[in-house]
Amino acid sequence: xxxxxxxDGVHLGHKKIxxxxxxxxKNNDAESVLLTFDPHPRIxxxxxxxxxxxxxxxxxxxxxxxxAGVQHLITHLFTKELSRLSAADYIKTVLVEKLHVHYMVxxxxxxxxxxxxxxVRDLKEWAxxxxxxxxxxxxxxxxxxxxxxxxxxxxxxxxxxxxxxxxLGYIYSMKAKVVEGKKLGRELxxxxxxxxxxYKYKLIPADGIYAVYANYEGKxxxxxxxxxxNPTIENKGRSMEVNIFDFNENIYGKExxxxxxxxxxxxxxxxxxxxxxxxxxxxxxxCMGLLS
Numbered sequence: 001x002x003x004x005x006x007x008d009g010v011h012l013g014h015k016k017i018x019x020x021x022x023x024x025x026k027n028n029d030a031e032s033v034l035l036t037f038d039p040h041p042r043i044x045x046x047x048x049x050x051x052x053x054x055x056x057x058x059x060x061x062x063x064x065x066x067x068a069g070v071q072h073l074i075t076h077l078f079t080k081e082l083s084r085l086s087a088a089d090y091i092k093t094v095l096v097e098k099l100h101v102h103y104m105v106x107x108x109x110x111x112x113x114x115x116x117x118x119x120v121r122d123l124k125e126w127a128x129x130x131x132x133x134x135x136x137x138x139x140x141x142x143x144x145x146x147x148x149x150x151x152x153x154x155x156x157x158x159x160x161x162x163x164x165x166x167x168l169g170y171i172y173s174m175k176a177k178v179v180e181g182k183k184l185g186r187e188l189x190x191x192x193x194x195x196x197x198x199y200k201y202k203l204i205p206a207d208g209i210y211a212v213y214a215n216y217e218g219k220x221x222x223x224x225x226x227x228x229x230n231p232t233i234e235n236k237g238r239s240m241e242v243n244i245f246d247f248n249e250n251i252y253g254k255e256x257x258x259x260x261x262x263x264x265x266x267x268x269x270x271x272x273x274x275x276x277x278x279x280x281x282x283x284x285x286x287c288m289g290l291l292s
Contacts, residue, residue: 001025002095003105004035004112006149009055010064012169013107013140013147018068020137021105025071028103032071035099036061037078043201044078053157053203055149055172074099087118088126096130104132108139109148142167159206159263171213173259174202176240178251184233185243188277190284192226192241193251195258204240208263211287214244215257221247224287225258231269232276245284262290 001024007014018034025032042052056064058075065073076082076094085093090113095101104123112118123134139146147167155164156172165171174197181194197204207228214221223244230239242258264286270276 001028001030001103001105002033002035002099002101004095005107005110006040007034007036007061007065008040008149009152009168010061010068011055011147011149011152011167012142013167015068015169016140017105017107017137018065018070020135022069022071024103024105024135030103032069033074033099034065034070034072035074035076035094036065038075039078040201041078041083044080045083050201052201053153054201055152055156055168055203057175057199057202060175084114087113087122089113090118091122091126091130096132101130101132104134106134106136108136108146110136153203156203156205156260159208159210161205161210161260161262165261171259171261172205173215173257174204175255175257178254178256180252181239181241185241188273188280190243190277190280192243193256195240195242195256197240205260206263208266209283210263211261211290212242213259213261213291214242214247215259216244216247216249216251216254221245222288222291223247223258224264224283225260226267228267231267232273243280243284245288264290 001021003017003021021032038058040052040054042050062073106120106123110120120134120136127134141147145151152164152167161172176195176197178193179196181192185192205227210225212223212225214223221244223242225242227240228238264283270279
């Protein structure tokens with residue numbers, strides 16, 4: 001039983017497809033297979049000009065798919081040569097000759113082949129010729145809107161973590177390395193870890209203040225995070241900083257996983273550090289109330 005796609009974020013809609021694939025595999029004494037691609041097609045096609053931002057890194061996607069119970073994950077190298085295959089050639093060479101597909105389960109909006117010309121219609125047209133079956137699933141909806149990676153990316157880009165997390169089925173997170181900062185937070189009584197994300201295509205939430213969880217070496221801490229330009233402090237520049245509650249360790253050079261629960265406010269410019277400190281006190285109280 002085969003399904004295929006980019007599966008960015010492995011959201012609830014994807015999990016509906018994977019559940020069906022696993023169910024059919026079990027009922028037919030077969031095994032479940034997911035064919036996905038790396039690098040992401042848009043990275044190959046547009047290179048450095050791509051404005052692509054992804055919900056999951058390749059490593060995160062593998063972990064999420066393993067949790068979803070896929071028996072066989074095949075990551076196919078995506079190349080410009082592959083992108084030039086017509087829908088018919090893609091079906092014959094990739095799905096039939098390489099995967100020996102007998103049964104395909106696909107989502108409502110699945111596209112493939114050169115210029116994304118292929119659709120379920122092509123799969124069904126070639127099915128009797130190539131000897132496989134096709135099952136297309138209707139979209140899973142949240143609040144009457146089909147769940148999709150695109151909609152989730154839009155929510156995160158707007159700071160709407162509640163919608164994003166609801167559609168993902170888990171709390172959106174990112175792995176980041178702690179780097180040297182200007183240590184101004186310490187002077188305010190709120191020491192922060194300045195963060196850098198290695199994967200250039202990872203989607204960073206909108207600027208603002210967030211209630212977050214920070215995972216450090218397997219232990220979960222509550223915290224609040226600032227993303228943006230820090231307008232109160234001159235020449236501070238853009239940064240991502242997390243204040244971890246009840247935490248006092250030297251973690252420079254270490255990795256954290258930050259999970260975004262809710263955006264609590266936009267960035268603001270305060271009259272001075274005293275006013276900023278008073279707001280941080282309020283921010284902490286709000287975040288503590290949001291984090292269980």
